[in-house]
Amino acid sequence: MSLLEVSDVSKTYGSGRGVVTALEDVTFSVETGSMLAILGPSGSGKTTLLSIVAGLLQPTSGRIVIDGQPIHLRSQREAALYRRDKIGIVFQDYHLIPYLSAVENLLLMPRLAGRATRAHREKALGLLEEFGIGERAKHAPWELSGGERQRVAIARALMNDPEIMLVDEPTANLDTERGTQVVAMLGEHVRGRDMTCLMVTHDVRMAEGADRVLRLVDGRVV
């Protein structure tokens, strides 16, 4: 059963003579419990695609269907709720909140929807444990290594049980060995669950950790 379907999505930036086509008729789907790697060189449209699925950008044409439901984000507010409840994002440079400890960065997610409870805290500690950084829970981002920071960012994205995980360039700030290790952990987490993962990378070795690979060149699937 496919959870995420992207159909004929195109995106152009700018207008008139300055127009840039970042995506052109991109179509693919991802099964529940699997990880799809989107592989492409810099400028091929990976981040644009991720942003559209995240509800951060509107496609110029085409549609996104989750669980059979087409996504229509009419307002900023709807898009924010959609991201909060259905999407988990791992930014390339993590964007951990510098003044919050690792576990508090995770607790930010339930806080966006109201209060962080005791149960949330236990869940957060469990996720940090799962990604091997349980003993770093109370540390501030600047006290963590690059790899540890990335794992905090992944655990944070998983905190609200998203249907779709979006990971942007997971190796950009890490050496390959540590990168593949983190991707393997994430893959394991996704496989047991009712979620899909979309990972964007320009690194072939990284894509090997995914269940399927989609190649993107100049905004087209090849």
Added chain:
Amino acid sequence: MLALSEIVHSKLKFALIALAIGLVVALTMTLSAMSEGLVTGMTGAKGNLDADALVFQGDTYLNFERSLLTTEDVEQIRSAEGVAQAYGVGHVYISVDAPEESFDTHAFGLTDDFEQLPVVEGVGGMPQDGETIVDETVRSEGVEVGDTVTLTPIGRELTVIGFTESRRYVMAPVFYVNMNTYEDLRAASMFGVMAETSDAELPSATHVIDAVEGNVSVAAVKLDEGTTVEGLAAALEDDFDVVTPDEAALAGNGMPVMVLAVNGIQGVSFVIGALVIGVFFYITTLHKTGQIAAIKALGASNAFVYRQLLAQILLLVTAGALLGTGLALGAGASMPPAMAFDPRPDRWGVTLALVYLMAFVGSLFSLRSILKIDPATALDHAEH
């Protein structure tokens, strides 16, 4: 909680912002207290009279120095509809030969109600003939409780039995005396020592003195429940001008112009302070654009982000307000009495309320930039 964590994390930055707010609060409060001090210095003895209304002679433009009421006038006022109580207040210029330097000031004769004068040193109540209760700022002229001062050129002596406060008139400490002493001072002022020393002038002088006996400058009136100042004015018709002590305080001696200037000073300091506070929070918001974009990309609403900012503003403005109030009180305590520092809780309350209000208005600029931050930028700046 996000708001508090950030403050704890960047203690120095937020301490400096709180300090800046504190200085702004201290500045506006100090200016407010000094302005207020200027106003009480000019008119405290007038505005603080224990009365609901002051009755002046008609067409004297609320001028203490010009108004004159006869014994019959005071009787008429006392028996007017709605008047519970009335006492006379007489004004006369005096010159005091003080240890430091001689100075010109005012003596007020009260027919009654000396209890209205707060005692800060010595004793209160009705003074005996030749005794006086004086505003405490007379200390700066070297006069102390227990001293006997000579009035020139009339050669009278007054013994200071107590000090009171906030009772200056046109910046000079008022000498309160009983009616006997007041009449003696006034007669002596009118005729100099002549009336006592020259037999030849005596008949006409005593004639005049008899004629003005019992006269006062104004009548201070306490009204019955339900009677208004306007009601009394109507009952007394056109022979008198009737106003509240506060209104009287703000009339004459150039007060209307001074009040305008003082309000202008306070207004300008306030507007600049408000802008400074607003700009501070605006800068901290601009500084965090990337972080705010990320939080919004994670699914935070604009309201969530703005709430965090408001919580921060509330905390910092409260810290700044406490600090500023402390600084202003400290500044006031270290000023000499002559510098006229008169902190009024109601004025300071208004200042504080306005500081909160302006911080809120300032936060709206930040809100505008929060609304404008595009969460999509959290993803795409990575590659540059």
